[in-house]
Amino acid sequence: MSKKAAMIEAILAVVGTSSLISSPEEMAPFVMDWRGRRQGRAHCVVFPKNTEEVSAIMRIAARYSEPVFPVGGNTGLCFGAVPQAQDTVHPGIMLSLRRMNTIREIDRIANLVTVDAGVVLGDLHNAVAAEGRSLPMHLGSEGSAQIGGLISTNAGGTNVIRYGPMRDLVAGLELVLADGTILRNLEGLKKNNTGYMLDQLFIGAEGTLGIITAAVLKLHPRIATSAHAWIGLNSPSDATSLLALFRDRAPNLLEACELVSRSQYELVLRHIERVRLPFAELPAWSLMVELGSADAATDLDAIMEDVLQKGYETGLILDAVIASSQAQAEEIWHFRHSVSEANKKEGIGIVHDVCVRVSRVPDFIQAADEVSAARFPSAKSMVVCHLGDGNVHYTLMFQRQDVPADDEVFALEVEKAIHDVAVRLDGTISAEHGIGRKLTSELERLADPARIQVMRQIKSLLDPDNRLNPGVLLNPCMSDHKGA
Amino acid sequence: MSKKAAMIEAILAVVGTSSLISSPEEMAPFVMDWRGRRQGRAHCVVFPKNTEEVSAIMRIAARYSEPVFPVGGNTGLCFGAVPQAQDTVHPGIMLSLRRMNTIREIDRIANLVTVDAGVVLGDLHNAVAAEGRSLPMHLGSEGSAQIGGLISTNAGGTNVIRYGPMRDLVAGLELVLADGTILRNLEGLKKNNTGYMLDQLFIGAEGTLGIITAAVLKLHPRIATSAHAWIGLNSPSDATSLLALFRDRAPNLLEACELVSRSQYELVLRHIERVRLPFAELPAWSLMVELGSADAATDLDAIMEDVLQKGYETGLILDAVIASSQAQAEEIWHFRHSVSEANKKEGIGIVHDVCVRVSRVPDFIQAADEVSAARFPSAKSMVVCHLGDGNVHYTLMFQRQDVPADDEVFALEVEKAIHDVAVRLDGTISAEHGIGRKLTSELERLADPARIQVMRQIKSLLDPDNRLNPGVLLNPCMSDHKGA
Known part of the structure; x- marks a missing residue:
C-alpha cells in the first residue's frame, strides 16, 4: 500500500467513508479558486463532523508529513484557500469545515452565539434575527462564506465603521493546532485577564497557525x-x-x-x-x-x-x-x-485594497491618481471607499487590448505602484482581503522586517514543519527555515 | 568598577544623570507596592524620555543579564509592578515610563489619539474632552494610572459593558522587545489584514513580553x-x-x-x-x-x-x-x-475578581455563598458585580480576630475555594485585575495546561532569558526553562 493510500485509510478510519473524497473529478471544485484563476491539488478532501475528528486528522497529517489546507466557503480574493504545496511529494489534505455547521447556542442575556466554524454567514444572520439580535457582518459572499473563513481572514465589509471587522465580533475560539492539540475558549467571558490573548493570533492568520473549529461571537441589537x-x-x-x-x-x-x-x-x-x-x-x-x-x-x-x-x-x-x-x-x-458586476463587464480591473488613516484618504486618492496618470495613462481610475475605515478599493480599469499577455506580471507592476503610494502615507496594502498567495511578495517587500521576523518566529513556533496552509501569508521559500 | 556600577554608567550615558536614581531612599516608593504589602529591590530606577532610550536601556540590560521591571502609575492590585527577581545577583532595572507623557496627536476625523505610555489617564480624559471626544475607561485610580500600565493589564472598570476593556480601545502599539527591537504600529489604521495581530499579544501580557512605549487609542463621542x-x-x-x-x-x-x-x-x-x-x-x-x-x-x-x-x-x-x-x-x-473605603474600615476583606458568562452570574453567587457558608462560616459574603460583563467581585469579609496569623496562606485557602466555584461554572479567576505575582500559582493550578504551554512557548520566544518582569503571570520556577 502506498503512503498516500495508508494515510487515506487512517483518515477514513476516523471520519467514515462518506466524509472523504479523493477522485480528481469530485475534488475539482475544492482545489480550484472560485473564480477559476488558480488551480491546486491535494491527496484528498476531508469533511470532519466535529472537533475531535479535526484533531485526529491533524495528528495523521503530522505522522505522514502532509500539509493541511483548510477551506471554508472558498470565497476569498487572494487565493488563500487554494492547496498549492511547494513539495510535490506531499500535496496535502484539504480540510473542509462545511459539515461542522451547528449553531450551538444563542444566549440572549449575554448577547453571544456559539457556532461551529462551518456555519454559513447568511444562515447565522437568519438564526440570530429570529432571536431579535444581529451579527453585523455583511458582505457580498454571505450566502456561502463560512464563519471559520471569515474569522481566519478577519473579514470586513460595509458595517466595519460601526461594529469593527470580524476580529471585534469574536468573543472566543476553539482551535486545533498543528499537532492536534485542542485549545478551547468558548466560555463566552466578557473579561478574562489570565495571560496572553492567544485567540487574537489566529484571527486573520489565514489558516497558517491552526484550524478554527468553533467560535463564540458577539451579538448586537437589531436595527429598528x-x-x-x-x-x-x-x-x-x-x-x-x-x-x-x-x-x-x-x-x-x-x-x-x-x-x-x-x-x-x-x-x-x-x-x-x-x-x-x-x-x-x-x-x-x-x-x-x-x-x-x-x-x-x-x-x-x-x-x-x-x-x-x-x-x-x-x-x-x-x-x-x-x-x-x-x-x-x-x-x-x-x-x-x-x-462589481459593472466592472466585470467593462474590462480588466486591477483592484487594490489599501487602508490609510481616515483623515488621509483624500491625499491617497490624489497621489494614486498622479502615479496612475504618469505610469498607466491608458487606465481609468475608480474609487470605492469604506470611508469610515480609510479603506480604499482603488481600481485601475484597463481595456483588454492595453493589457500585456502576461497579465499576472503586469498586475503586479500596477499593484506595486499603488502600494508604494499607500505605504508612503503610512498605509497598508491589505485592509480586508488579506495576503493569501496573492500578496506574499508585496508583504515581504513592504512590511517592517522586524515585524515580519516576529511573525516568522511565531509561525515556526506553532507550525514548526510549515504544514498549515504553507505558502499563504508568508513567503514559502523563507518560512521553510525554522526559528530565527 | 563593579558590574552594577558599569551598567549604571552605561545607562547614564544614554539617559543623563537626571533620569536615573539608585539610592535606596529615592527608590523606596518605586520598589514597593502602593499598598505597602510587597517589597522589592532593584539596582536602579530609570526614567527614559523617549522610545529610543527605552531601546538602548533594553540592550544594556541584555548585555548585563539584568531583568527589567516596567512600572506605570503603580496602581495594580496583584503586585505586577513590584521588582522581585528570583536571581539575587541580578535584581534588575526598574523602568518608569512617567517622563514619556506627551499626548502626540488627537485626530478628530479618524477618532484616534496617539499617546506616550506614561500619560496619566485622567490627563488624557481632559485633553480629549476639550476636543469633544471621550476615552471611555474609568476606574478609581485614573488620577495616577498610566496608559502603558492600563494596556499591559488590559484594564476594565465600570464602562466595559458598553465600550469593552482596554483591549478594545487600542488601535495600535509601539513596543520595545527584550533585545531592544522597536515594533511600531502607530499608523492608526482601522483595518490592516497583513498577518498576525502582534499588538494583541502584548495587551494584558503584564509587561512579560515587551515594553509598551506608545499607543493609538480609539476615541468615542462624549455623552451629552x-x-x-x-x-x-x-x-x-x-x-x-x-x-x-x-x-x-x-x-x-x-x-x-x-x-x-x-x-x-x-x-x-x-x-x-x-x-x-x-x-x-x-x-x-x-x-x-x-x-x-x-x-x-x-x-x-x-x-x-x-x-x-x-x-x-x-x-x-x-x-x-x-x-x-x-x-x-x-x-x-x-x-x-x-x-472600597467602607470595606477597609470594616475588617479583612478577601476580594475575588472572577468572571462567568453573564447568564451564569446568579448561579455563581449562589454556589459561592454555599461554599463560603460551609467552609468559612465566620465570614460575611458581599458582592459588587459589573453585571453586563459577568465580572463578580466577591468578597469574604472577616473580622480581624477570625483570621489566622499567616494571613497570606489563609487568603490563598479562601481564594482557592472561590476560584474552584468560578472554574466549575466555566469562569475565570481574573476578570480585570490580572495575575501579577498574586495569582501565578492559581493560574498554574486551574488553567488549561495546553493553553499554559503555548503561553510559555510564546514567552520563551519573545523573552528567551526570562528577563521581562520575571515572576509575573507565569510561575518563575517553570518559566525559566526554555522552549517546550
Whole structure:
C-alpha cells in the first residue's frame, strides 16, 4: 500500500467513508479558486463532523508529513484557500469545515452565539434575527462564506465603521493546532485577564497557525429604524469633512459610509440595467450614508437632514437625496452593489485594497491618481471607499487590448505602484482581503522586517514543519527555515 | 568598577544623570507596592524620555543579564509592578515610563489619539474632552494610572459593558522587545489584514513580553445626556432578567450596570458619612444603572421609565429611584464608589475578581455563598458585580480576630475555594485585575495546561532569558526553562 493510500485509510478510519473524497473529478471544485484563476491539488478532501475528528486528522497529517489546507466557503480574493504545496511529494489534505455547521447556542442575556466554524454567514444572520439580535457582518459572499473563513481572514465589509471587522465580533475560539492539540475558549467571558490573548493570533492568520473549529461571537441589537442618503460632493476632502459632521451629530448611528467616484458609477450606468440615478447627472463624488438605530423612536431622518443642512451651509454638499421609502433606500444601495458586476463587464480591473488613516484618504486618492496618470495613462481610475475605515478599493480599469499577455506580471507592476503610494502615507496594502498567495511578495517587500521576523518566529513556533496552509501569508521559500 | 556600577554608567550615558536614581531612599516608593504589602529591590530606577532610550536601556540590560521591571502609575492590585527577581545577583532595572507623557496627536476625523505610555489617564480624559471626544475607561485610580500600565493589564472598570476593556480601545502599539527591537504600529489604521495581530499579544501580557512605549487609542463621542437609577431587587436572577429588558429597550445606551448585595451596602451605611439611602430600607440587591447618549435629544428618562415599568409589571423590581438631578445622580454613584473605603474600615476583606458568562452570574453567587457558608462560616459574603460583563467581585469579609496569623496562606485557602466555584461554572479567576505575582500559582493550578504551554512557548520566544518582569503571570520556577 502506498503512503498516500495508508494515510487515506487512517483518515477514513476516523471520519467514515462518506466524509472523504479523493477522485480528481469530485475534488475539482475544492482545489480550484472560485473564480477559476488558480488551480491546486491535494491527496484528498476531508469533511470532519466535529472537533475531535479535526484533531485526529491533524495528528495523521503530522505522522505522514502532509500539509493541511483548510477551506471554508472558498470565497476569498487572494487565493488563500487554494492547496498549492511547494513539495510535490506531499500535496496535502484539504480540510473542509462545511459539515461542522451547528449553531450551538444563542444566549440572549449575554448577547453571544456559539457556532461551529462551518456555519454559513447568511444562515447565522437568519438564526440570530429570529432571536431579535444581529451579527453585523455583511458582505457580498454571505450566502456561502463560512464563519471559520471569515474569522481566519478577519473579514470586513460595509458595517466595519460601526461594529469593527470580524476580529471585534469574536468573543472566543476553539482551535486545533498543528499537532492536534485542542485549545478551547468558548466560555463566552466578557473579561478574562489570565495571560496572553492567544485567540487574537489566529484571527486573520489565514489558516497558517491552526484550524478554527468553533467560535463564540458577539451579538448586537437589531436595527429598528434606518435612514439612507446619496450625497453628491466635489471632492474626497469634502467627504471626510462631512464624515466629521456625521460623527459629531450622529456618532453612534453610522451603519455605512461609502465614497464612490464618478468614474466608477459611470460604469454602473453603462452596464447595469434597472439602476436609477436620482440626480440630473452623476456628481463628481458620491457619499452613500446609512444611519441606523436599535431604538425605533430615534428620528433618523431629522438627524440626517440636520447634517445635510449643515453640509449645504458649509458648502460641502452639491446635492443630496434622502430615501423616502424602503424601496428608494434599496435603489440607492442597488447602485452601490452593482459595482462589481459593472466592472466585470467593462474590462480588466486591477483592484487594490489599501487602508490609510481616515483623515488621509483624500491625499491617497490624489497621489494614486498622479502615479496612475504618469505610469498607466491608458487606465481609468475608480474609487470605492469604506470611508469610515480609510479603506480604499482603488481600481485601475484597463481595456483588454492595453493589457500585456502576461497579465499576472503586469498586475503586479500596477499593484506595486499603488502600494508604494499607500505605504508612503503610512498605509497598508491589505485592509480586508488579506495576503493569501496573492500578496506574499508585496508583504515581504513592504512590511517592517522586524515585524515580519516576529511573525516568522511565531509561525515556526506553532507550525514548526510549515504544514498549515504553507505558502499563504508568508513567503514559502523563507518560512521553510525554522526559528530565527 | 563593579558590574552594577558599569551598567549604571552605561545607562547614564544614554539617559543623563537626571533620569536615573539608585539610592535606596529615592527608590523606596518605586520598589514597593502602593499598598505597602510587597517589597522589592532593584539596582536602579530609570526614567527614559523617549522610545529610543527605552531601546538602548533594553540592550544594556541584555548585555548585563539584568531583568527589567516596567512600572506605570503603580496602581495594580496583584503586585505586577513590584521588582522581585528570583536571581539575587541580578535584581534588575526598574523602568518608569512617567517622563514619556506627551499626548502626540488627537485626530478628530479618524477618532484616534496617539499617546506616550506614561500619560496619566485622567490627563488624557481632559485633553480629549476639550476636543469633544471621550476615552471611555474609568476606574478609581485614573488620577495616577498610566496608559502603558492600563494596556499591559488590559484594564476594565465600570464602562466595559458598553465600550469593552482596554483591549478594545487600542488601535495600535509601539513596543520595545527584550533585545531592544522597536515594533511600531502607530499608523492608526482601522483595518490592516497583513498577518498576525502582534499588538494583541502584548495587551494584558503584564509587561512579560515587551515594553509598551506608545499607543493609538480609539476615541468615542462624549455623552451629552444621561439617566441614572438605583433599582431594588430580590435576587441576582431578577437582575439578569432586568438586564435583558434593558438590552432589548436600550441596547446601545447602557453605560454602567452594577449589581451590589445588601451585605455590601450595609457596610457603606455603617462606615461612610454623608451617604444617603433613597429607600426606607436597603433592598436585598441593588442594581445601579446609567444610560448615556451622545445625542442630547435622546429622552433617556423616558426609556428608563419604560424599562422600569416593564420590570414592575413582571415582578422583577421591588422599588426604584430615578435621579432627577445631577446632584442626585452623584449621590447614587457616591454610594457605589464608597465600597472600597467602607470595606477597609470594616475588617479583612478577601476580594475575588472572577468572571462567568453573564447568564451564569446568579448561579455563581449562589454556589459561592454555599461554599463560603460551609467552609468559612465566620465570614460575611458581599458582592459588587459589573453585571453586563459577568465580572463578580466577591468578597469574604472577616473580622480581624477570625483570621489566622499567616494571613497570606489563609487568603490563598479562601481564594482557592472561590476560584474552584468560578472554574466549575466555566469562569475565570481574573476578570480585570490580572495575575501579577498574586495569582501565578492559581493560574498554574486551574488553567488549561495546553493553553499554559503555548503561553510559555510564546514567552520563551519573545523573552528567551526570562528577563521581562520575571515572576509575573507565569510561575518563575517553570518559566525559566526554555522552549517546550
